[in-house]
Amino acid sequence: MVDTLTSPNFWGRGYTNNGMAKAADFIAKQFAGFGLVPISNQSFLQAFSYPVNTFPGRMAVMINNKKLVPGKDFIVTPDSRSVHATAKLEQKDSTHFINPNYRIIVSLENKLTWSVxxxxxxYTSIQLDKKAAGDIPFTIQADIESQQVADFKTANVCAWVKGTRQPDSIIVISAHYDHLGGMGANTYFPGANDNASGTSLLLGLAKYYSANPQPFTIAFISFAGEEAGLLGSKYFIQHPLFPLKNIRFLLNLDLEGTGDEGITVVNATEFPKQFSVLNAVNDSAHYLTKIKALGKAANSDHYWFTEKGVPAFFLYTLGGIKAYHDVFDKAETLPLNEYEDLFKLIVAFNNHLMK
Known part of the structure; x- marks a missing residue:
């Protein structure tokens, strides 16, 4: 599943080449194939929109007449404007260089990390990998196309398996499916760990619970717009498809592709009783080597639910690859070494919640 979600067809599940829409449609078809039903009884998709700056086409940079590779040697900051220029650079300090006429900023970085x-x-801001930059950058040739989309249309993908005894008591499993998309016509960010891994785990759990209905309803929400500022989950809590008070617990899955050093649980200190249960379950079966406690943090889609009083954990794995928000977060490098154990831990934890 991670291989599929990170394929060029989905183009980083982002803002060009229809990547995010293709991913949403794929997830909806998976839900339908597993036998889940839409939460809204009309569609698996909860549509919404927001503005975004995109990079659909030209993406070429030369420094000192050396052609650089997008994503590997350089990135443009996500708020960059279009530019077509051949210019000299003025050195401002040891890592920053500018051309005021074309409003170009060049910086030398230890790691290239992209965003939305x-x-x-x-202005146009270009970040160079220090290793690729070589000599001090004196000249630049840049041909970069950005395109503002004032009303980018996307959707959360929502489904559930109704409870057999207490259908109004709901356990929510969530994961964002969006990533960063593409930077130019030939470069995209696969987003294997972030968050094809969490989406894959969510889909695996959806298939399991569809075949094994529980006393409580199990809802599955795959959010869009997480990388743009938790926008999909914010939209959902503002326009809930069921009463938020019915949620007994929410488990948010993001960055689930490693695990040799265990997992971190965000909100562990906010909900100590449930964290104690999670640890007891893990200690009994020895699923993971360690469960690290963290407090409240606005670092994934659980956050808006917690702000509305919904008890929630955000689980993410530790160890393994260090790729993050770069072109190196690929399926073939993702170990997925604790995927099955994390799956089993979640099922066992949910069993305790429903007692």
Whole structure:
């Protein structure tokens, strides 16, 4: 499943080449194939929109007449505007260089980490990998196309398996399916660990619970817009498809591709009783080597639910690859070494919640 979600067809599950929409459609078809039903009784998709700055086409940079590789040698910051220029660079300090006429900023970085921005600024910022930069950058040739999308349309993908005894008591399993998409016509960010891994785990759990209905309803929400600022989960809590008070617990899955050093549980200190249960389950079966406790944090889609009083954990794995928000977060490098154990831990924990 991770291989599929990180394939060029989905183009980083982002903002160009229809990547995010293709991913949403794929997830909806998986839900339907497993036998889940839409939460809204109309569609698996909960549509919403937001503004975003995109990079659909030209993405070429030369430094000192050396052609650089997008994603590996350089990235543009997500709020960069279009530019077409051949220019000299002025050194401002040891890592920053500018051309004021074309409003170009060049910086030298130890790691290239990309993101998402809602709009373009009035400059173009290009980050160079220090190892690729070589000599001090004196000249630049840049041909970069950015395109503002004022109303980017996307959707959360929502389904559930109704409970057999207490259908109004709901356990939610969530994971964002979006990633960063593409930077130019030939470069995309696969997003294997972030968050094809969590989406794959969510789909595996959806298939399991469809075949094994529980006393409580098990809802599955795959959020869009997480990388743009937790926008999908924010939209959901503002427009809930069922009463939020019915949620007995929410488990948010993000960065689930490693695990040799255990997992971290965000909100562990907020919900100590449930954290104690999770540890007891793990200690009994020896699923994971360690469960680390963390407090409240606005670092994934659980956050808005917690703000509304919904008890929730965000689980993410530790160890393994260090790729994050870069072109190296690929399926073939992702160990998935604790995928099955984490799956079993979640099922066992949910069993305790339903007692």
């Amino acid at each position: 921005a809602p709009a373009a600024a009035d």
